[in-house]
Amino acid sequence: MDLTFSDSDLSFRREVVAFLKNEYPSDIKEKQDKRVPLEKEEIIRWQKILHSKEWFAINWPTEFSGYQELSVTEKYILQEELARANTPTTIPFGMGMCAPVIYSFGTEEQKQKHLPSILNSDVWWCQGYSEPGSGSDLASLKTKAELVGDKYIVNGTKTWTTLAQHADWIFCLVRTETTSIKQEGISFLLIDMKTPGIEVKPIITIDGSHEVNMVYLDNVEVPKENLVGEEGQGWNIAKFLLAHERSGIAGIAALKRELSRLRELSSEIPLGEGTLIEDPQFRNKIEETDIELTATEFTELRTLAAMSQGGSPGAESSILKIKGTELQQTISELFVEMLAYYAHPFYLENEIGSNETVGPDYAAPVMPHYLNYRKVSIYGGSNEIQRNVISKAILGL
Amino acid sequence: MDFTFNEEQTMIQDQVEQFIQKEYSWETRQDLSNSELGFSNENWKTFAELGWLGIAISEDNGGFGGSAIETMLIMEEFGKGLVVEPFLETIVMSSAVLDKYGNDEQKTDVLSPVINGEMHLALAYAEPQSRFNLSDVVTQARAEGDSFILNGFKSVVMNGPSANKFIVSARTSGNQLDKKGISLFLIDSDVNGITKTDYKTVDGRKASDIVLENVSVPGESLIGTLDEGFEILDEAIDRSILAISAEAVGAMEVLYKTTVEYTKTREQFGTPIGKFQVLQHRMVDMFMEYEQCKSLLYMATMKNEEGADDAKKAISGLKYQVGKAGKFVGQQSVQLHGGMGVTDELNVGHYFKRLTTIGTIFGNADFHLKQYTAL
Numbered sequence: 158m159d160l161t162f163s164d165s166d167l168s169f170r171r172e173v174v175a176f177l178k179n180e181y182p183s184d185i186k187e188k189q190d191k192r193v194p195l196e197k198e199e200i201i202r203w204q205k206i207l208h209s210k211e212w213f214a215i216n217w218p219t220e221f222s223g224y225q226e227l228s229v230t231e232k233y234i235l236q237e238e239l240a241r242a243n244t245p246t247t248i249p250f251g252m253g254m255c256a257p258v259i260y261s262f263g264t265e266e267q268k269q270k271h272l273p274s275i276l277n278s279d280v281w282w283c284q285g286y287s288e289p290g291s292g293s294d295l296a297s298l299k300t301k302a303e304l305v306g307d308k309y310i311v312n313g314t315k316t317w318t319t320l321a322q323h324a325d326w327i328f329c330l331v332r333t334e335t336t337s338i339k340q341e342g343i344s345f346l347l348i349d350m351k352t353p354g355i356e357v358k359p360i361i362t363i364d365g366s367h368e369v370n371m372v373y374l375d376n377v378e379v380p381k382e383n384l385v386g387e388e389g390q391g392w393n394i395a396k397f398l399l400a401h402e403r404s405g406i407a408g409i410a411a412l413k414r415e416l417s418r419l420r421e422l423s424s425e426i427p428l429g430e431g432t433l434i435e436d437p438q439f440r441n442k443i444e445e446t447d448i449e450l451t452a453t454e455f456t457e458l459r460t461l462a463a464m465s466q467g468g469s470p471g472a473e474s475s476i477l478k479i480k481g482t483e484l485q486q487t488i489s490e491l492f493v494e495m496l497a498y499y500a501h502p503f504y505l506e507n508e509i510g511s512n513e514t515v516g517p518d519y520a521a522p523v524m525p526h527y528l529n530y531r532k533v534s535i536y537g538g539s540n541e542i543q544r545n546v547i548s549k550a551i552l553g554l
Numbered sequence: 555m556d557f558t559f560n561e562e563q564t565m566i567q568d569q570v571e572q573f574i575q576k577e578y579s580w581e582t583r584q585d586l587s588n589s590e591l592g593f594s595n596e597n598w599k600t601f602a603e604l605g606w607l608g609i610a611i612s613e614d615n616g617g618f619g620g621s622a623i624e625t626m627l628i629m630e631e632f633g634k635g636l637v638v639e640p641f642l643e644t645i646v647m648s649s650a651v652l653d654k655y656g657n658d659e660q661k662t663d664v665l666s667p668v669i670n671g672e673m674h675l676a677l678a679y680a681e682p683q684s685r686f687n688l689s690d691v692v693t694q695a696r697a698e699g700d701s702f703i704l705n706g707f708k709s710v711v712m713n714g715p716s717a718n719k720f721i722v723s724a725r726t727s728g729n730q731l732d733k734k735g736i737s738l739f740l741i742d743s744d745v746n747g748i749t750k751t752d753y754k755t756v757d758g759r760k761a762s763d764i765v766l767e768n769v770s771v772p773g774e775s776l777i778g779t780l781d782e783g784f785e786i787l788d789e790a791i792d793r794s795i796l797a798i799s800a801e802a803v804g805a806m807e808v809l810y811k812t813t814v815e816y817t818k819t820r821e822q823f824g825t826p827i828g829k830f831q832v833l834q835h836r837m838v839d840m841f842m843e844y845e846q847c848k849s850l851l852y853m854a855t856m857k858n859e860e861g862a863d864d865a866k867k868a869i870s871g872l873k874y875q876v877g878k879a880g881k882f883v884g885q886q887s888v889q890l891h892g893g894m895g896v897t898d899e900l901n902v903g904h905y906f907k908r909l910t911t912i913g914t915i916f917g918n919a920d921f922h923l924k925q926y927t928a929l
Contacts, residue, residue, distance in 0.1 A: 363904070493914075494914075531889070539889075541832055
């Protein structure tokens with residue numbers, strides 16, 4: 158047991174800080190600091206900068222990334238500093254989700270074709286999992302892929318597809334066979350979004366933003382070689398991927414940044430003769446959140462340490478998903494509470510950051526953020542489902 | 555002890571319920587909310603014809619002379635329909651102030667146009683630094699000859715965009731936090747020196763920020779006694795808390811019922827999700843929170859009506875409960891609807907948003923817990 162950083166860790170931290178000072182583009186930083194949603198180009202530009210420093214696909218095996226391996230501690234330091242500087246969140250669908258599937262289950266051709274373009278952020282991926290009738294019960298999915306000659310003909314509807322409007326490719330769970338055990342007929346298919354028969358329709362959410370979509374697939378022809386793994390192996394791949402998805406889901410470093418921002422801002426909000434942070438009720442909530450956050454941080458560190466010693470992220474990642482998302486929601490709620498009436502004026506995405514908003518200059522994105530974050534306890538396997546996973550897999554109930 | 559409504563009250567309740575059912579479909583509500591005005595003038599005329607706009611005005615002044623019970627029943631039904639017409643702002647918050655404390659000229663100018671649906675009002679009490687403290691007033695009104703000169707800033711004035719007149723709280727003496735030394739003024743919304751920034755609010759309604767720069771108003775604009783405006787304001791906010799809590803109770807009822815219905819039809823794992831015990835218990839909790847709010851609402855409304863000594867404490871208790879319960883019911887309704895709950899298309903998210911703003915308006919749960927403790 159040792160919580161101290163070594164000299165080389167400390168020097169790594171200095172390297173990250175210096176890199177951010179020099180390489181984090183000021184135009185993106187300005188938008189990020191104002192909480193203005195980024196354009197596709199800006200996200201890609203930032204990912205390419207990270208990649209040039211070998212700090213993008215840090216969790217890939219080095220044989221695929223070509224990176225020099227970072228230690229668990231260095232990864233932790235990197236993520237903490239990236240979040241502290243409020244750099245953009247990298248888009249997980251290609252780098253964090255599809256790529257691990259491809260290098261773990263894909264053919265040599267698939268690796269050659271897709272991994273470099275993901276690494277270089279030249280191709281944007283989205284995830285085709287949920288369907289209108291299949292949310293928590295993902296295995297009930299109905300999108301059908303029928304093998305005709307050397308092509309699959311795909312028909313069905315995917316929903317809640319995040320940023321599909323930007324995507325070049327989609328990885329999909331499809332049904333290739335009707336089996337008595339529904340999990341057994343599912344396969345994992347890579348589909349080019351330019352293929353005829355694909356239509357993307359926006360879903361507007363309660364914060365007024367367009368982040369998720371419906372994706373309609375109507376007789377979409379997909380070459381047989383775009384199947385990953387064997388037919389019927391899709392469910393195992395999905396389970397592997399969900400564990401991957403959850404392991405980074407706690408987003409601890411970003412939460413630490415937001416909590417300290419909350420402290421800072423609430424010490425500037427007047428309340429009678431003092432400020433809001435001096436109000437015992439509000440202060441208690443901040444400190445309770447701080448304790449929960451620290452606990453979650455160390456739960457994550459213990460999980461990561463176990464993984465670095467050859468363990469795999471199992472049901473423990475469900476703990477991180479639940480605690481991380483609860484913290485995201487709590488902190489976003491405290492921002493709303495902090496602003497009181499000035500959380501109410503409502504602006505659309507393209508108005509946030511403009512000079513037309515009223516109240517403190519940081520006010521406009523606060524309520525949309527709170528509303529948007531109601532999704533986090535629903536997506537990636539709802540928190541009810543995560544509790545089922547823990548009760549079954551860890552407690553043996 | 556009697557929790558039944560009299561004939562007249564039941565009639566109004568039925569009237570409002572029927573109006574919502576016939577005239578206020580979800581699509582209509584959304585169209586109104588998204589329109590330039592933000593509500594329907596036609597509906598407002600209907601409210602006038604049905605006598606609802608005179609509910610908070612005494613018979614002597616041409617109103618209906620209704621009690622807080624009638625207002626409660628109207629607001630509860632409005633909560634069910636998520637009505638966007640500014641009944642709370644014009645009628646409950648403002649018209650009753652002038653009915654009781656306005657001078658003859660003010661009554662003549664305002665009350666009958668309000669009752670007839672021809673005038674809108676707004677109560678401008680909050681300031682950027684004041685949070686929920688009604689006596690934290692920086693805006694100044696300085697006497698000059700027979701006039702008052704107002705300078706200051708009023709924030710998030712609900713119904714500001716449509717109001718023809720504002721009731722503005724301003725400091726005429728004392729220090730920033732003093733209760734004594736606050737006065738209320740009735741001023742035209744288009745008077746020289748007023749700059750208004752109008753905007754939509756997250757609950758689909760509208761509000762304004764108002765800058766007052768050397769706004770000169772005649773001495774007769776004063777409402778009630780000089781320096782004694784705090785009590786009037788405090789009374790208006792108490793009445794408004796009862797009304798907005800009734801709206802919240804109506805909204806919570808819709809949400810828990812909608813959620814129960816949804817979980818009966820939404821199937822996952824080959825069974826309606828309402829069969830899962832963890833969701834059943836959640837919905838039972840939502841239902842109980844709604845019932846508890848309704849109990850405190852009835853209690854506090856009656857205590858206020860009777861002028862009971864502990865009426866203020868009851869009102870703070872109610873607002874605390876409404877803040878807490880509204881958040882729980884709103885958030886869980888979204889959660890149990892899954893992805894659908896966060897879509898703009900479904901009504902559930904919009905009820906959640908209104909409950910969120912209601913939780914803040916007139917003081918959040920923390921604020922009222924503190925008030926409750928102090929009283």
